[in-house]
Structure formats: C-alpha cells, structure tokens
Amino acid sequence: MTLKGRAWVTGDDIDTDQIYHGQYLPITDPHEMAKHAMEYVPGMEDFPREAKRGDIVVAGKNFGTGSSREHAVLCLQYLGISCVIAKSFSRIFFRNAVNLGFPVIECPGLSDTLKTGNAVEADIESGKIADLTTGESFQGTPPSGLEKEIASSGGLIEYLKKSAG
Amino acid sequence: MGLTFAEKLLAFKAGRDLVQPGQILEVSPDVAMSHDNAGLVIRQFRQIGLKKVWDPSKIVIPLDHRVPAESTKTANAHKSIREFVREQGIASFYDVREGVCHQVLVEKGHILPGMLALGTDSHTTSYGCVGAFGTGIGATEMAAVWATGKIWLRVPESIKVQVSGSFPEMVFPKDFILYLVGRLGAEGANYCSVEFHGPAIADIEIPGRFTICNLSMEMGAKNAVVPVDSVTNQFLDGLPAGRGKAFLPDHDATYVGEEVCNISGLVPQVACPHGVDNVKPVEEVEGTRIDQAVLGSCTNGRIEDLKEAASLIAGKRIHPGVRMLVVPASRSVLLEGIRTGVITTLVEAGAVLVNPGCGPCLGAHEGILADGEVCIASTNRNFKGRMGSPTSEVYLASPATVAASAIAGKIADPRKVK
Numbered sequence: 001m002t003l004k005g006r007a008w009v010t011g012d013d014i015d016t017d018q019i020y021h022g023q024y025l026p027i028t029d030p031h032e033m034a035k036h037a038m039e040y041v042p043g044m045e046d047f048p049r050e051a052k053r054g055d056i057v058v059a060g061k062n063f064g065t066g067s068s069r070e071h072a073v074l075c076l077q078y079l080g081i082s083c084v085i086a087k088s089f090s091r092i093f094f095r096n097a098v099n100l101g102f103p104v105i106e107c108p109g110l111s112d113t114l115k116t117g118n119a120v121e122a123d124i125e126s127g128k129i130a131d132l133t134t135g136e137s138f139q140g141t142p143p144s145g146l147e148k149e150i151a152s153s154g155g156l157i158e159y160l161k162k163s164a165g
Numbered sequence: 166m167g168l169t170f171a172e173k174l175l176a177f178k179a180g181r182d183l184v185q186p187g188q189i190l191e192v193s194p195d196v197a198m199s200h201d202n203a204g205l206v207i208r209q210f211r212q213i214g215l216k217k218v219w220d221p222s223k224i225v226i227p228l229d230h231r232v233p234a235e236s237t238k239t240a241n242a243h244k245s246i247r248e249f250v251r252e253q254g255i256a257s258f259y260d261v262r263e264g265v266c267h268q269v270l271v272e273k274g275h276i277l278p279g280m281l282a283l284g285t286d287s288h289t290t291s292y293g294c295v296g297a298f299g300t301g302i303g304a305t306e307m308a309a310v311w312a313t314g315k316i317w318l319r320v321p322e323s324i325k326v327q328v329s330g331s332f333p334e335m336v337f338p339k340d341f342i343l344y345l346v347g348r349l350g351a352e353g354a355n356y357c358s359v360e361f362h363g364p365a366i367a368d369i370e371i372p373g374r375f376t377i378c379n380l381s382m383e384m385g386a387k388n389a390v391v392p393v394d395s396v397t398n399q400f401l402d403g404l405p406a407g408r409g410k411a412f413l414p415d416h417d418a419t420y421v422g423e424e425v426c427n428i429s430g431l432v433p434q435v436a437c438p439h440g441v442d443n444v445k446p447v448e449e450v451e452g453t454r455i456d457q458a459v460l461g462s463c464t465n466g467r468i469e470d471l472k473e474a475a476s477l478i479a480g481k482r483i484h485p486g487v488r489m490l491v492v493p494a495s496r497s498v499l500l501e502g503i504r505t506g507v508i509t510t511l512v513e514a515g516a517v518l519v520n521p522g523c524g525p526c527l528g529a530h531e532g533i534l535a536d537g538e539v540c541i542a543s544t545n546r547n548f549k550g551r552m553g554s555p556t557s558e559v560y561l562a563s564p565a566t567v568a569a570s571a572i573a574g575k576i577a578d579p580r581k582v583k
Contacts, residue, residue: 013351013440017548022527025202026231026238040550062352065385066548067527068287068301070205091356091387092287096303146189146317156309157212 003082003103004132005054007120009111010041012060016067016093020075027071030078037075053080056120058111060086064093073097083122085110085129085140098147101155105129107140167415169323170390171358174298174412178281186322186421193314196275197223198284200266201230202304204242206285207249209308218253219314225275226250227259227266232522234261235530264495264521267291267463271375272497277401277409278393283310288463288545293378293390294371296397296411298358300388321358321387322421323414328365330429335579337473338373339465339543339563341365342380343434345426347444355385357421360414365428366391371400372467379464380545383441433579435541436561439549447566447578455560457540458483458571459552460511461492461519462526465543465564468493468501474568475510477582483515484574490532491516492524516571528552534559541570 018040020033027033038047038057057076063086064072073096076084083103087110097104103124110129114120118133125148127140143151153159168176172184179190199206203226210218218224226246234240243261250258263269267288270276278296282289285307292299302316310316326345332338346353359381361374369377374391381389391397393411401408433447460466460474471493483489491511493499499521502508512518519525525532526544534540534553540560542552547559562570565579572582 015546015548017528017546017551021550022529023533025527025529026236026242028205028208028238040548040555042549062355062385065351066287066546068285068289068303069202070303070305073303088352088355090352090385092301092303095306099303099305099309156305157209160213160309160312 001125002121002123003056004119004121005056005082006052007056007058007114007116007118008044008047008051009058009114009116010044013062013065014041014059015065016069016072019064019072020069025069025071033071033075034078037079048079051079051081054082056122057081057084058114058120059084060111061088063089065090068092070096070100073100073102077102083124085122087111098143098151099156101151101153101158103151105140105142107138110138167417169358169418169420170360170392170412170414171298171321171323171388173414174279174281175318175320177412184320186320188320189317190320191315191317192281194283194310194316195223195280196225196282197307197310198225198266198270198282198289199307200226200286201228201242202285203246205304206307206311207245209305210311213308213312215312218311221253221255224255224311225257225270226255227263227269228261229265229522230527231529232261232520262496264493264498265463265466265523267379268467268494271295272495274404274406277406278397279410279412283307283316287382288379290382290386290389291375291379291463293388294374295401296390296393296409298388298390321356323358323360324354324422324424325420326359326361326424326426328361328363328426328428330365330427331368332428333431335565336431336433337563337565338369338376340431340434341428342377343436343444343561344431346380346384346442349384351384351440351442353384354381356387359386359389361391367394367396370396372469376464383545433563433566435566435576436547438547438558438560441547441561447576450560450576451578453560453576454539455487455541455570455575456538457532457534458487458489458567459492459525459532459540459542459544460489460564460567461494461524462544463494464545466492466494466498468498470543470564471498471502471507471511474564475507477565477568477579478514478572479510481514481572483571486574487571489516489571490519490525492519493521495521525552541567541576543567
C-alpha cells in the first residue's frame with residue numbers, strides 16, 4: 001500500500017512525554033487524545049490543529065523512547081497521521097505501533113534532508129520512500145515476518161481474531 | 166557454544182536447547198503485571214471477545230500511578246479495574262494503599278529468579294534485580310496475553326557490563342547507572358539484554374540492583390539483570406516464595422558489546438534536562454537553583470534511599486525556597502520509615518510526606534511543576550515537561566544528592582555536606 005502525505009519533520013530522541021504527556025493518560029476519547037499529539041515537541045505546538053488526515057511524521061533516531069504508553073501511537077492514529085518514518089524506533093513504541101496496526105518504517109537518511117511541508121510518498125510493504133517535492137528517493141525498512149503479518153492484519157487484536165477464526 | 170542469561174532463560178521457556186539472537190519465540194509469562202493502565206488493557210481485552218482471562222493467578226494489578234484518584238476519569242478507571250478483578254477472580258490485586266507496582270511485586274515475592282515477567286510499564290526491567298527477565302509491553306499486547314497466555318519475543322542480543330572497584334563515600338548505585346546511561350546513550354542498549362557482572366556488582370544489595378536494572382530502561386534495554394548470587398538468595402530467604410530457578414550466563418556466551426567500568430573514581434552524577442543520557446558530574450551543575458526536590462519512585466524510594474537522605478538532613482532544615490516531597494515506594498517502606506524515625510527526621514526538617522505510589526514522577530499529580538520551575542529528583546525521567554509545565558526542568562540524581570540540594574536550595578554535592 002502506498003501512502004502519500006505532507007511531512008512533519010522532527011529530531012532525535014522524541015520521547016513519549018513529548019508525544020503524549022502523562023497528564024493526559026486518563027483520557028479515553030479519541031478526539032480528545034488527538035488534540036494533545038506531539039504537544040510537548042518544541043516547534044510542533046501547532047501540529048494537533050494543523051495536521052491533515054494522511055500527513056506523515058518523519059523523525060530522527062530513537063523515536064518513542066520512554067514509557068510503554070500506547071497513547072503515544074493512538075494519539076497519532078486518532079489524529080489521522082498515516083505513518084511514522086524514523087531513523088530508528090525505541091523498542092516498545094515500535095512494538096505498540098505494530099500491535100495497533102499503525103505503519104512504521106525505519107529509514108536512516110530521510111529526516112536529514114526532508115523539509116516539513118514537503119510531499120512524501122511511502123510504500124509500507126516495500127519500504128520505498130520518495131520526497132515528491134525534490135524528487136529524491138530513499139529505501140526504508142518496514143516490519144517483516146510476524147510483525148508484518150500482525151501489522152497488515154490491522155493490529156494484534158484483528159490478527160488474533162483472524163487466527164482463531 | 167555458551168548462552169547469555171536471556172538466551173538461556175528464553176530457550177527454557179520455549180522448550181528448546183538452543184536459541185539465537187534474532188530468533189522469534191512464542192513463550193508464556195510467569196507474571197503479567199498492569200497498573201492503572203489495566204483500564205486500557207480491559208478495554209482491549211473486551212474487544213477480543215473472550216469472557217475469561219487465561220490464568221487469573223498469573224495476573225498482578227497494583228494501582229499506583231494516580232493514587233488516590235486525582236480526577237473523575239481516573240476514579241472511574243480504578244472502579245472498572247476493581248470490578249474486573251472481582252469478576253475474573255484475580256487475587257493479586259493491590260489497591261491504592263500499597264505503593265509503586267515494581268516495588269510491590271518484588272517485596273511481596275511475586276518475582277523470583279528465572280521468571281519471565283511482562284508488565285505494561287517500561288520499568289519492568291527492574292525485575293532483573295532478583296534474576297528474573299522483566300520487559301515492558303503495551304496495553305493491547307497485554308490484552309492478548311490475558312486472552313492467550315502467550316507472547317512472541319525476539320531473542321535479544323546481550324551486552325555485558327563488567328564493574329570493578331568500590332563505591333567512594335556518597336557515591337551510590339544510582340550514580341553508577343546514570344554514568345552508564347550517559348556513556349552508552351538513550352539508545353545505547355536498544356532491543357538488548359543488559360547483564361551486570363563483577364566484584365562491584367556482587368557488593369550491591371537488592372535495593373541498589375533494583376535501581377540499576379530499573380534505569381537500564383533509559384538506555385533502551387529490553388531487560389536488565391544481575392545474575393543470581395548469594396545476595397539474591399539471602400534476600401529471597403526473607404520472603405515466603407522460595408528461591409526460584411537461577412539462570413546463570415555461560416562464561417563463553419557471546420555478547421554484542423562489553424563495557425568495563427571501575428567505580429572507585431566515580432563522583433556523584435546528575436542527569437540534566439531533558440534527557441536521562443545528558444549526564445554530568447555534580448561539580449558541573451552545582452549551584453543550579455531548585456524549587457522542588459523529590460525523593461521517591463520505583464527507582465529510589467526504598468527505605469535505604471530514605472535513610473540515606475535522612476542521614477544528611479538530620480538536624481538541618483530544608484531550604485525555605487524548596488518544596489521537598491518524600492514519596493515512599495511502598496506501604497512497607499512507609500511503615501519502616503515511621504518505625505525507624507526516618508520519616509520524622511525528614512518531616513521535622515520541612516519535607517512534605519506524600520502517600521506511597523508514583524507521586525509526581527510522571528507529572529500526573531502531587532507536585533506538578535509550574536512554568537520555569539526546576540526540580541531535582543531521585544526518579545527516573547527528566548524528559549521535557551515530564552513533571553509538569555513544558556518550561557519546567559528536572560535533574561535526576563541519587564537520594565543523597567537530592568537531600569544535599571534540598572538543604573542548600575540549589576544543586577549541591579553530597580560529599581560537601583557538613
């Protein structure tokens with residue numbers, strides 16, 4: 001599947017408190033959760049209001065470091081973000097993304113050259129990524145094996161239901 | 166070919182003789198822990214459509230993050246957890262009185278050597294302090310564990326940390342692990358199993374090992390462990406649950422990295438805003454103004470930590486410009502603090518006693534920081550805005566450095582307290 005959207009480019013070590021602060025953890029309403037996505041990331045204060053359905057977050061290394069909170073994935077999903085492409089992911093964030101059926105791709109070079117607002121195209125099966133604004137292309141690594149199976153089922157719950165049925 | 170701790174334990178759990186890093190295994194946990202986020206796990210569990218959890222005796226739920234409930238939302242979540250626990254017959258439920266999940270599980274004997282423990286909390290790595298394999302997962306994954314009793318795990322590469330020397334005066338396991346997180350970086354052990362070895366580790370008691378395994382998460386570790394030794398067994402002999410099954414790494418095991426440290430020259434360390442790997446010797450930040458000092462958390466809220474702080478504070482006053490919060494990690498820590506007079510010492514000096522639990526560590530309640538305020542804490546994270554306002558700052562240090570700073574009204578070197 002190919003995703004196409006505007007890029008929001010951010011840096012290294014974006015932690016789970018920056019993505020979804022601890023004070024908001026009791027919130028269960030998806031719309032409310034989405035309002036606080038990336039709220040503590042410097043320079044991205046407008047993100048929850050300005051992000052459009054289909055936009056793509058592009059980050060540096062160790063994205064999602066910190067807490068095991070799934071809200072860090074859910075808030076992006078609920079906001080309509082289609083995918084996160086990062087140099088690398090923190091272990092639990094990556095696992096949560098797969099388990100919630102949220103596309104993630106590792107791509108070392110992209111965040112160094114890409115500018116916020118550029119149009120990006122990403123193939124979540126092959127990992128091929130293109131900066132449509134500059135024409136530059138990149139090869140990323142999407143989940144493979146069992147992780148791919150879970151992610152492409154739409155997440156762990158759907159995967160379990162499918163396996164049981 | 167020899168096996169590391171993680172390889173040996175996971176091979177055993179999967180019923181195999183040999184496993185290799187990178188291999189995916191299906192295993193069944195001995196313990197499945199969730200705290201307040203059990204509310205979210207329950208919601209996901211309902212989605213799967215099953216009526217009963219796979220094994221209520223393996224599920225442990227302590228409430229600790231927002232206790233007692235600070236809002237209606239939380240109160241309702243706690244209520245739904247209590248109802249679920251009754252409905253499913255989950256006996257190991259600890260309501261708001263008991264303390265931080267990791268501390269409660271270790272001190273009540275839920276965690277034994279050789280166990281595979283999963284928790285919906287990143288600091289589940291703490292359980293390596295008694296030779297268990299503890300790792301953090303998300304709520305949806307825990308819902309699947311509740312339903313099936315199974316999880317897939319990738320066999321991690323292992324890093325061996327070899328530590329020699331002895332701790333200088335006023336230098337503690339917290340200083341050592343902050344130093345190591347600084348040296349390896351926030352991603353330095355991502356996806357890896359971290360093993361701690363050497364004579365300096367052998368000298369550390371369980372509370373210090375707890376701190377080390379707990380904070381290993383901050384370099385990305387999947388799990389961290391101090392292999393079982395006489396210190397572990399002595400600790401376990403004081404609990405009713407037995408000694409478990411020790412998995413000791415082989416001498417010819419293969420490690421992806423090996424770190425050698427000598428702690429004899431170590432000085433007190435401070436993790437500066439806004440990363441746990443932004444670590445400096447205390448001299449470099451001495452004199453930084455503080456508004457709040459927090460002594461507590463699963464990282465450093467045990468009786469040893471409170472005593473360490475009280476020994477520096479006894480007979481002195483907390484600086485009038487500083488709010489010092491003391492958050493015992495558990496009810497039994499609080500009770501021992503009362504019995505030994507440690508709580509009296511701290512409160513007499515001007516500290517505020519907060520009920521056992523996570524307290525302000527995650528910025529939820531009980532000590533939120535205002536705009537521009539600065540806090541020094543014995544906790545585990547100093548991410549931007551972690552304890553409140555996005556413009557506030559958190560420095561992390563040992564209980565001794567927190568105590569010295571609380572007296573001075575600014576970040577201070579505990580070695581210089583008269």
